[in-house]
Amino acid sequence: MSASRQSGTTDELGPGEPEPGGAELLAALLDGMDAALCAFDADGVVTHWNREAERILGWSADEAVGRPGFAGWAVRSADAEDVGGRLLSAMHAPGRRVDEFALVTKDGGRVLVRTQSAPVRDGDGKPSGVYCAFSEVHAQIDLERSIALSEALFENASWGVVLVDADLRPAVVNEHAARALKMGRTALLGRPLGEVLSQGVEELESALTHVLAEGAPPAPAEMWVAVRGDSSGGGEPERRCWRSGFLRLGSPLAEEPVPLGVGWLFLDVTEAKQTEQEAAQLRFRSQQLHRAARAAAECEDPMEAATVQLDFALAGFADHALIDVLVGEEPDTRLVRTAATPAGAPGPCQPAGRARLPVRYMEGHPAPQCVERVGSVRASAGLATADRAREWALARQWPESSVHALCAVLRSRGRTLGVVTFLRGASRTQFERADASYAESVAARVAAALDLAGVGG
Numbered sequence: 380m381s382a383s384r385q386s387g388t389t390d391e392l393g394p395g396e397p398e399p400g401g402a403e404l405l406a407a408l409l410d411g412m413d414a415a416l417c418a419f420d421a422d423g424v425v426t427h428w429n430r431e432a433e434r435i436l437g438w439s440a441d442e443a444v445g446r447p448g449f450a451g452w453a454v455r456s457a458d459a460e461d462v463g464g465r466l467l468s469a470m471h472a473p474g475r476r477v478d479e480f481a482l483v484t485k486d487g488g489r490v491l492v493r494t495q496s497a498p499v500r501d502g503d504g505k506p507s508g509v510y511c512a513f514s515e516v517h518a519q520i521d522l523e524r525s526i527a528l529s530e531a532l533f534e535n536a537s538w539g540v541v542l543v544d545a546d547l548r549p550a551v552v553n554e555h556a557a558r559a560l561k562m563g564r565t566a567l568l569g570r571p572l573g574e575v576l577s578q579g580v581e582e583l584e585s586a587l588t589h590v591l592a593e594g595a596p597p598a599p600a601e602m603w604v605a606v607r608g609d610s611s612g613g614g615e616p617e618r619r620c621w622r623s624g625f626l627r628l629g630s631p632l633a634e635e636p637v638p639l640g641v642g643w644l645f646l647d648v649t650e651a652k653q654t655e656q657e658a659a660q661l662r663f664r665s666q667q668l669h670r671a672a673r674a675a676a677e678c679e680d681p682m683e684a685a686t687v688q689l690d691f692a693l694a695g696f697a698d699h700a701l702i703d704v705l706v707g708e709e710p711d712t713r714l715v716r717t718a719a720t721p722a723g724a725p726g727p728c729q730p731a732g733r734a735r736l737p738v739r740y741m742e743g744h745p746a747p748q749c750v751e752r753v754g755s756v757r758a759s760a761g762l763a764t765a766d767r768a769r770e771w772a773l774a775r776q777w778p779e780s781s782v783h784a785l786c787a788v789l790r791s792r793g794r795t796l797g798v799v800t801f802l803r804g805a806s807r808t809q810f811e812r813a814d815a816s817y818a819e820s821v822a823a824r825v826a827a828a829l830d831l832a833g834v835g836g
């Protein structure tokens with residue numbers, strides 16, 4: 380408990396002293412402080428000593444109050460004059476003075492403290508003493524490091540840092556995060572995340588809610604998001620992969636943990652993730668080509684070998700496949716359906732029968748274009764509605780669920796044998812350049828089998 384100097388048994392109030400009951404309030408305030416505090420009168424005698432000072436040095440208020448300075452008990456004799464002079468000099472100095480002293484604990488140990496001293500003035504404004512707040516240097520350094528780290532994170536960090544409040548709205552945003560979210564730092568404050576992200580907001584809000592309730596997850600999470608301000612030319616915003624870490628923030632002043640919000644740290648790893656996915660895709664497709672070659676080598680019928688090649692190629696690549704071969708002589712050549720997968724649910728590729736009727740493709744159809752160009756052709760229904768996409772597919776004599784198409788020419792021994800068409804439904808993305816390269820590799824193997832069977836050309 381704090382104590383103050385007693386001058387007899389009576390307590391007469393001076394002009395600057397508290398009313399009755401104020402002494403108890405003052406004692407409670409001093410004892411509730413997080414910093415150690417002591418005070419000296421004009422002669423350097425200790426007048427106040429709080430519990431934090433007792434915790435750091437071990438001397439109780441009864442043992443400290445009334446002593447003439449720190450000499451002989453709280454500092455070494457060799458340091459007493461210097462420490463006392465520096466403390467009392469604060470009485471006549473403007474503002475506060477910051478010093479570091481080595482003080483002595485009650486059990487004989489030494490502790491380095493950082494002090495802030497300022498004068499105490501009487502009712503006439505004249506210096507009447509000094510008060511001194513001090514704390515252990517390592518604790519002060521820890522505090523300064525925490526503040527410096529916080530400032531560095533919100534100013535100079537090379538990854539995004541967002542402090543989200545308990546309502547899941549940004550409260551503090553650093554420069555990196557503001558650039559990634561395509562909005563100014565102040566403009567982001569208080570906005571619902573749904574106004575900033577067009578995709579991935581549900582997953583992000585679910586993660587933030589979980590962290591508020593359960594605490595930080597054991598490892599970072601990778602989230603695919605799209606920022607509303609990232610769309611160029613009115614198109615769809617580009618999807619980005621953000622590796623995100625989360626920290627639940629609690630108030631250090633509350634007796635029980637009270638969540639103040641969530642610290643969200645993220646780093647854009649889109650390029651690395653895409654490279655990783657492309658490498659995995661390339662490995663899988665290479666393995667499929669290898670398996671297909673081994674399976675086709677065991678087929679006695681070359682036509683069966685051609686369909687086996689397509690069955691292996693479809694895995695993870697497309698939903699349907701069609702083989703059309705050229706028959707007739709120039710200029711009266713036509714494409715004839717030779718093999719196809721089922722038009723409904725995906726299934727194995729089967730020969731189309733012996734009727735060998737020509738496929739009446741519309742003008743500008745990708746399959747005849749592929750034959751004419753002797754190169755791959757891609758086509759897509761784009762963002763058409765379900766009904767329009769169905770009409771688009773049926774008009775091209777493809778299964779009605781088809782939305783994306785890729786035609787690859789069948790070439791063997793310098794001759795064009797026909798075309799193979801790969802089709803994807805709405806649940807898949809449209810074909811890209813890398814897909815065309817894979818399709819051409821498959822087409823070369825299918826063409827060799829067809830040539831061996833004497834089909835096409």
